[in-house]
Amino acid sequence: MDFAFLSDTMGQLLAVTPVTLELWISCIAIGGVLACFVTWARVSGVPGLTQLAAAYIFVFRGSPLLIQTFLLYYGVSQFAEVRQSFVWPVLRDPFNSVVISLALCTGGYTAEIFRGGLQAVPGREIEAGRAIGMSGFTLFRRIIAPIALRQALPAYSTEVVLMMKATALASLVTVWEVTGVAQRIISHTYRTFEVFICAAIIYLVLNFIVIRLLLHVERRISPHLQGRPNAIHPGAPPEHAAGPIELPEVPR
Amino acid sequence: MIDLSLLGFGAGSWGKVLLLATLMTLAVTLVALAIGAIIGSLVAWAKLSKNLGWRFVGDAYTTVFRGVPELLIIYLIYFGGSRGVTWIGSLFGAQGFIGLPAFMAGAIGVGVISASYQAEVFRGSFLAVSSGEIEAARAIGMPRLLRFRRIVVPQILRFSLPGLGNVWQLSLKDSALVSVTGLAELMRQSQIAAGSTHLYFTFYIAGGVLYLVLTSLSDRIFGVAEKRVARSFRGSVGRG
Amino acid sequence: MTAIPTLSVKDIHKAYAGVEVLRGISLDAQEGDVISILGASGSGKSTFLRCINLLEIPDAGQVTVAGETIAMRPKRGGGQEPASSKQVDRIRTELGMVFQNFNLWSHMTVLQNVVEGPLHVLRRPRAECVAEAEALLEKVGIADKRNFYPAHLSGGQQQRAAIARALAMKPKVMLFDEPTSALDPELVGEVLRVLRALADEGRTMLVVTHEMGFARTVSNRVVFVHQGLVEADGTPEQVFGELKSERFKQFVSGLHA
Numbered sequence: 001m002d003f004a005f006l007s008d009t010m011g012q013l014l015a016v017t018p019v020t021l022e023l024w025i026s027c028i029a030i031g032g033v034l035a036c037f038v039t040w041a042r043v044s045g046v047p048g049l050t051q052l053a054a055a056y057i058f059v060f061r062g063s064p065l066l067i068q069t070f071l072l073y074y075g076v077s078q079f080a081e082v083r084q085s086f087v088w089p090v091l092r093d094p095f096n097s098v099v100i101s102l103a104l105c106t107g108g109y110t111a112e113i114f115r116g117g118l119q120a121v122p123g124r125e126i127e128a129g130r131a132i133g134m135s136g137f138t139l140f141r142r143i144i145a146p147i148a149l150r151q152a153l154p155a156y157s158t159e160v161v162l163m164m165k166a167t168a169l170a171s172l173v174t175v176w177e178v179t180g181v182a183q184r185i186i187s188h189t190y191r192t193f194e195v196f197i198c199a200a201i202i203y204l205v206l207n208f209i210v211i212r213l214l215l216h217v218e219r220r221i222s223p224h225l226q227g228r229p230n231a232i233h234p235g236a237p238p239e240h241a242a243g244p245i246e247l248p249e250v251p252r
Numbered sequence: 253m254i255d256l257s258l259l260g261f262g263a264g265s266w267g268k269v270l271l272l273a274t275l276m277t278l279a280v281t282l283v284a285l286a287i288g289a290i291i292g293s294l295v296a297w298a299k300l301s302k303n304l305g306w307r308f309v310g311d312a313y314t315t316v317f318r319g320v321p322e323l324l325i326i327y328l329i330y331f332g333g334s335r336g337v338t339w340i341g342s343l344f345g346a347q348g349f350i351g352l353p354a355f356m357a358g359a360i361g362v363g364v365i366s367a368s369y370q371a372e373v374f375r376g377s378f379l380a381v382s383s384g385e386i387e388a389a390r391a392i393g394m395p396r397l398l399r400f401r402r403i404v405v406p407q408i409l410r411f412s413l414p415g416l417g418n419v420w421q422l423s424l425k426d427s428a429l430v431s432v433t434g435l436a437e438l439m440r441q442s443q444i445a446a447g448s449t450h451l452y453f454t455f456y457i458a459g460g461v462l463y464l465v466l467t468s469l470s471d472r473i474f475g476v477a478e479k480r481v482a483r484s485f486r487g488s489v490g491r492g
Numbered sequence: 493m494t495a496i497p498t499l500s501v502k503d504i505h506k507a508y509a510g511v512e513v514l515r516g517i518s519l520d521a522q523e524g525d526v527i528s529i530l531g532a533s534g535s536g537k538s539t540f541l542r543c544i545n546l547l548e549i550p551d552a553g554q555v556t557v558a559g560e561t562i563a564m565r566p567k568r569g570g571g572q573e574p575a576s577s578k579q580v581d582r583i584r585t586e587l588g589m590v591f592q593n594f595n596l597w598s599h600m601t602v603l604q605n606v607v608e609g610p611l612h613v614l615r616r617p618r619a620e621c622v623a624e625a626e627a628l629l630e631k632v633g634i635a636d637k638r639n640f641y642p643a644h645l646s647g648g649q650q651q652r653a654a655i656a657r658a659l660a661m662k663p664k665v666m667l668f669d670e671p672t673s674a675l676d677p678e679l680v681g682e683v684l685r686v687l688r689a690l691a692d693e694g695r696t697m698l699v700v701t702h703e704m705g706f707a708r709t710v711s712n713r714v715v716f717v718h719q720g721l722v723e724a725d726g727t728p729e730q731v732f733g734e735l736k737s738e739r740f741k742q743f744v745s746g747l748h749a
Binding site for chain 1: 315316319320321322323324327328331332335425426427428429431432439442443446450451452453454456457459460463464467468
């Protein structure tokens with residue numbers, strides 16, 4: 001147990017952990033917003049728009065993230081038009097390029113998750129809303145969206161964790177994050193197992209925190225799925241509270 | 253702008269190379285899935301065990317291999333595997349560095365990752381097998397092993413089909429990461445072609461299209477298979 | 493004239509989580525007996541039946557089939573367990589069980605279900621198994637459904653297939669665990685008809701049931717179980733007619749409520 005080596009490795013990896021986090025938060029945020037638009041387009045029923053959204057989802061879910069990343073980073077630089085345009089300074093930077101491709105990718109998957117959530121809204125609850133005169137945006141805002149979001153949350157939690165893992169691909173386009181630095185250390189020292197364990201610990205801890213946070217959110221927004229409140233002691237924890245919500249096993 | 257003849261089959265063209273690379277991708281994924289099925293069954297068995305220790309081992313496996321980036325795991329298998337093989341070789345008197353063949357490293361890497369997902373699929377399927385049907389087998393005097401073989405396993409395979417379809421798609425895409433070992437699969441070949449011609453856009457699009465063909469064909473095939481299986485068992489899942 | 497009983501169950505005790513469900517039930521069945529077992533929900537009658545073929549293990553008591561007693565040995569932590577799983581499997585082949593929820597194997601056709609036991613457990617030649625299976629399916633009236641999967645059959649058809657499956661093993665005793673309780677009312681009749689035919693053939697049958705008509709007219713013996721003990725045991729005339737037991741009277745009137 002070479003603690004000196006381990007702690008030195010850990011130090012190096014922790015130093016770049018913020019990069020991993022930045023990548024992750026950025027792509028989740030952008031991808032989430034993107035997914036809202038794509039889902040809306042997908043379910044809109046507008047001919048052309050629906051197909052476009054479906055095509056987008058098909059492409060980004062059907063191909064590996066790596067090739068999407070390379071395509072954006074190396075591929076678009078092939079065109080002089082792009083190099084001379086205003087987006088070039090943004091796209092040139094590997095970090096930005098990776099965030100965009102990660103966001104585009106998670107946008108596709110998340111759009112499908114949101115669509116699944118929408119489809120899971122019980123028709124009878126929408127009917128009840130209509131019956132009291134709700135329609136259009138109010139119906140969506142007060143009834144459909146909240147229920148859809150709750151239905152989508154478990155699958156979305158899985159997606160969020162998957163994106164954390166996806167940030168590792170940034171190392172292949174010269175962004176120094178945890179996996180990239182780990183690989184550099186391995187190739188210098190050949191101490192594969194020790195470095196792997198250090199890096200694995202970092203990712204597992206990050207995942208753990210994220211999953212706990214999301215479980216907490218799930219509990220907060222779904223009080224109706226927990227046990228019955230304790231009538232005698234209103235503040236006490238409910239009996240038979242639902243256990244930790246199982247994340248679905250296989251992502252896609 | 254894009255010279256499509258480059259994707260053809262003539263001299264100096266990459267069409268044939270890319271198609272062969274596609275076959276390599278399929279091969280790696282198939283072997284990976286087979287490895288994953290074996291490991292996954294063991295992990296599922298551990299997770300279903302009455303023994304707390306085994307359950308811990310099973311849960312630890314799925315936590316690690318689903319929580320750690322796939323790229324890191326492939327590095328582990330490739331670099332770590334090479335060290336392991338070199339060490340074993342040294343026990344037999346071989347000298348110097350023996351690399352783990354890229355195909356093996358890739359297949360094992362994707363395989364151990366898919367195993368964690370397959371374990372969940374198998375575990376869920378096992379729990380879904382109707383206890384009533386198992387009881388009927390006991391009541392007829394079927395010994396345990398025969399019960400497992402004739403009643404439990406066929407049902408597990410049937411229930412696992414949708415989940416395994418997902419795992420296949422997942423592994424197909426993960427196989428692109430095997431390119432870091434240098435194996436001439438689709439991702440790597442696209443990269444080589446792109447770098448060699450400096451037509452990055454062209455060849456990454458070509459590679460992407462080929463992957464899309466693979467995933468949508470797989471989708472079709474699994475869809476047909478699921479329909480055929482469901483036809484016989486419509487309405488009976490969960491009965492008893 | 494007491495020959496060796498085909499089935500002899502002595503003093504079965506069974507407790508779940510500290511609650512004693514069976515508190516010492518004994519039953520002997522001679523060849524050809526058709527015994528209806530009645531009782532309220534929770535009286536333990538299904539548990540009792542399942543203790544006979546050891547789907548549940550009784551905490552105490554023994555089961556003897558055609559003179560052969562299932563060997564038990566004491567278990568760590570109290571109770572007992574079978575001494576030989578091979579013996580249990582073998583004796584199970586002599587006891588046919590029909591379940592409330594049919595429990596047909598959903599990945600096999602009706603014919604395959606019926607053939608499975610004789611072919612893979614008893615290891616008889618395939619041609620023989622198939623021929624007998626077809627005859628049995630004919631007998632219970634679903635020969636035309638032989639290549640159907642259970643999911644495509646009605647409840648009554650599935651239960652008749654399940655009966656054929658149990659008969660295929662040529663058991664000495666047939667155990668029926670509420671065979672009609674999961675059926676729609678209009679399908680109950682076809683299954684009761686099969687049961688009656690089996691009774692007329694002289695089969696030894698134990699039937700846990702709520703069907704009073706069957707109990708009165710087809711069985712030659714009625715056993716009333718109440719809270720884990722046998723409250724009444726006699727011919728239908730004795731148990732229904734003289735209605736000695738107060739509890740039985742309550743039970744019967746409760747059913748008509």
